[in-house]
Amino acid sequence: MLETIPMSSADLDDSDIQAVLAVLRSGRLALGPKTVEFENLMAEYVGVRHAVAVSSGTAALHLLVRALGIGPGYEVLVPSFTFAASVNALLYEGAAPVFVDIEPETYNLDPEDLERKITSRTKAVMAVDVFGHPAEWAAVMDIADRYGLRVIDDSCEALGAEYKGRKIGQFGDAAAFAFYPNKQMTTGEGGIIATNDNEIARLSRSMRNQGRGEMGAWLEHERLGYNYRLDEMSAALGVSQLRRIETFLRKREQVARMYTEQLRGFSWVRPPVVKPHVRMSWFVYVATLTEGLERDPVMREMEAAGVPTRGYFSPVHLQPYIRELLGTGPGILPVTEQVARRTIALPFHNNLSSAHVRQTVEMLSETVNRLG
Numbered sequence: 001m002l003e004t005i006p007m008s009s010a011d012l013d014d015s016d017i018q019a020v021l022a023v024l025r026s027g028r029l030a031l032g033p034k035t036v037e038f039e040n041l042m043a044e045y046v047g048v049r050h051a052v053a054v055s056s057g058t059a060a061l062h063l064l065v066r067a068l069g070i071g072p073g074y075e076v077l078v079p080s081f082t083f084a085a086s087v088n089a090l091l092y093e094g095a096a097p098v099f100v101d102i103e104p105e106t107y108n109l110d111p112e113d114l115e116r117k118i119t120s121r122t123k124a125v126m127a128v129d130v131f132g133h134p135a136e137w138a139a140v141m142d143i144a145d146r147y148g149l150r151v152i153d154d155s156c157e158a159l160g161a162e163y164k165g166r167k168i169g170q171f172g173d174a175a176a177f178a179f180y181p182n183k184q185m186t187t188g189e190g191g192i193i194a195t196n197d198n199e200i201a202r203l204s205r206s207m208r209n210q211g212r213g214e215m216g217a218w219l220e221h222e223r224l225g226y227n228y229r230l231d232e233m234s235a236a237l238g239v240s241q242l243r244r245i246e247t248f249l250r251k252r253e254q255v256a257r258m259y260t261e262q263l264r265g266f267s268w269v270r271p272p273v274v275k276p277h278v279r280m281s282w283f284v285y286v287a288t289l290t291e292g293l294e295r296d297p298v299m300r301e302m303e304a305a306g307v308p309t310r311g312y313f314s315p316v317h318l319q320p321y322i323r324e325l326l327g328t329g330p331g332i333l334p335v336t337e338q339v340a341r342r343t344i345a346l347p348f349h350n351n352l353s354s355a356h357v358r359q360t361v362e363m364l365s366e367t368v369n370r371l372g
Contacts, residue, residue: 007308008182011350019240034235046169050201053230057156057178057191061089067203074123080317111139124150129158132281162279169194185241187234252282310345
């Protein structure tokens with residue numbers, strides 16, 4: 001009987017538990033000092049002037065879209081090979097997502113296709129650092145500068161990643177990070193806006209707190225806002241986790257290395273590609289089956305055998321609600337659509353054992369050979 005392997009798992013210890021308990025004992029559960037501490041530590045770690053804590057990565061993206069004045073009549077260039085929140089944040093504000101194809105190696109947005117799809121209505125680019133691998137930021141920023149576009153970095157999967165020696169979160173107008181339990185570190189739920197722009201930070205702080213001004217009375221609202229605050233327990237967990245982030249990243253890199261070493265000898269799969277000028281922060285480990293092999297039958301059989309996998313990603317432009325809303329369909333993003341049929345995320349977390357890695361690879365090999 002094979003041992004069941006968890007798909008993901010947060011890396012928690014007693015210091016995390018004690019940090020949360022200290023907040024509970026304090027009685028100050030919201031709008032308190034732990035949120036400020038978490039913001040200050042995140043700004044320092046990323047290397048920006050401002051960090052604004054919010055309730056999720058989705059909330060961070062939504063507030064950035066609003067803070068940049070992106071709404072009806074504007075187009076935003078965004079990959080379809082991403083989590084739905086990247087696109088949903090645009091739809092919340094009535095902006096039109098224009099889908100960009102991806103590079104065949106890293107699966108980040110393709111700068112050449114990005115430039116081809118700019119029109120007179122294009123307002124911004126939302127680049128995604130897919131799976132923790134930085135987008136090709138030099139090319140993205142060059143295009144944005146030449147065409148006068150705003151830039152949002154959806155770095156929700158990429159805390160700790162670096163591009164040519166610079167931390168992800170320093171590029172564009174602002175970046176969004178997320179801390180769901182499957183991420184590099186967790187606050188349970190939660191997110192951060194990182195920016196060097198004073199006005200984006202000011203607007204984001206107001207809008208996360210029902211539109212209240214920083215110096216205004218509690219029931220005075222300067223603008224439309226939301227309840228996107230991060231609670232003090234989550235912030236305390238974030239402070240505790242952030243102290244160990246580099247340890248977490250090293251552990252994830254080691255797990256990724258074990259997978260790559262075991263997969264390298266097989267002709268039917270390609271391990272993830274990491275460009276030499278980046279530091280990948282390894283959100284998930286996504287292998288690519290060769291042409292002619294599709295992931296869905298493989299995933300079903302592995303799940304039945306007790307080895308979970310995930311299909312990363314199902315393209316957003318082919319999701320039922322997007323097809324109904326925007327009229328998109330197959331054929332518009334050839335690389336995205338071809339890659340999406342063959343990419344499979346394997347069990348991955350900080351403390352995945354070498355035995356679990358070996359068991360996963362053996363089951364994957366057996367399944368592919370049986371189905372092939």
